[in-house]
Amino acid sequence: MNKKAMKHPGPLRVGLTGGIASGKSLVADSFARLGIQVIDADEISHALLAPGAPLLASIREEFGSEIFDPNGELNRSRLRRLVFDSESCRRRLEAILHPAILKELNAAAESAEGPYLIMVIPLLVEVGAADMVGRVLVVDCTVDTQIERLIGRDGIDLALARSMVAAQATREERIALADDIIDNNGSPEETDRMVATLDSFYRQLAA
Numbered sequence: 001m002n003k004k005a006m007k008h009p010g011p012l013r014v015g016l017t018g019g020i021a022s023g024k025s026l027v028a029d030s031f032a033r034l035g036i037q038v039i040d041a042d043e044i045s046h047a048l049l050a051p052g053a054p055l056l057a058s059i060r061e062e063f064g065s066e067i068f069d070p071n072g073e074l075n076r077s078r079l080r081r082l083v084f085d086s087e088s089c090r091r092r093l094e095a096i097l098h099p100a101i102l103k104e105l106n107a108a109a110e111s112a113e114g115p116y117l118i119m120v121i122p123l124l125v126e127v128g129a130a131d132m133v134g135r136v137l138v139v140d141c142t143v144d145t146q147i148e149r150l151i152g153r154d155g156i157d158l159a160l161a162r163s164m165v166a167a168q169a170t171r172e173e174r175i176a177l178a179d180d181i182i183d184n185n186g187s188p189e190e191t192d193r194m195v196a197t198l199d200s201f202y203r204q205l206a207a
Contacts, residue, residue: 008109008132008133008134009110010109010110010111010112010113010117011037011112011113011114011115011116011117011206012115012116012117012134012135012202012205012206013109013116013117013119013132013133013134013135014116014117014118014119014133014134014135014136014137014180014202015119015121015124015129015130015132015133015135015136015137016028016031016118016119016120016121016137016139017120017121017122017123017124017125017136017137017138017139017174018122018138018139018140018141018174018184019140019141019143019146019165019168019169019171019174020122020146020150020164020165020168021145021146021147021149021150021153022139022140022141022145022146022184023139023141023149023182023184023191024120024122024139025120026139026184026188026191027137027139027182027184027191027195028040028118028120030191030192030195030196031118031195031199032118034195034196034199035114036114036115036116036117036118036199037112037113037114037117037118038117038118038120039105039108039109039112039117039118039119039120040120041101041105041119041120041121041122041123042120042122044101044104044105044108045097045101047104048097048100048101048104049074049076049097051072051073051074055096055097055100056074058096059074059079059093059096062092062093062096063079063082063089063092063093066078067079067082079093081160084160084163084164084167085163087167090167094127098123098127102127102129102132105119105121105132106132109132115202115203115206115207116202116203116205116206118137119132119133121133123168123169124136124177125169125173125174125177126168126169130177135179135180135202135205136177136178136179136180137178137179137180137181137182137198138174138175138177138178138180138181138182139182139184140171140174140175140181140182140183140184140185141183141184141185142185143165143171145185146161146165147161147162147165150164150165180198180201182194182195182198
C-alpha cells in the first residue's frame, strides 16, 4: 500500500467522486452490494439541513426566508436554482456547508469497519478533499451524457443543466487527481464488472 493510503487510521479510504449525474450512486450501490461500507457526503448534507438542524439558522440568515417553505422547511429546489444562478451565492453556501460535511465525513470514516470503505465526495476536487482519502476513484462520463441524465432525472431545463455542470470541476481536473477511473458511459452491467475488478484490487491493497 502506498504512503498516501496508509496515513489514515482505520480501513483504506477510497474517495469516490465524479461530475453531477455521472453515476456515482450507481457505483456506490454496486460496492455496497459487495459488502463494502459507503459513506455519502450528500446524505450527510441532507441530515445537516433536515428540519431543526442547527445549520438552517445560518442558511436563513445568509439567504433569507424566501428559500424556506411556509412550514419552515428548506426548499431545496429554490436553493439549488439560487446557487447555480449566482457564483457568489454558491460560494457563500459552500462556506457554510463544506466544513461541517467534511467534519462528519472524517468522523464516520474513523469509526468505519471492513477492508476498505467508499467515501462518496461529489466535490472532492473542488473542496480539496483528496488528502482525506487514500485513493481517488473517479466515475467518468461525457458532458453530454451528464446533461441528458440531469434533464431526465431532475426535470430541469437545458440551461440549468448546463450551468450545474459548468459550476463543477472539469472532467480533466478530476481525472488528473484520479488513482482509478470507472467509465460510466456504458450499461449498468458493465459498470458492475468494473466495480468487481476494483473491489478485488482494493481488498489486495488493504491486506
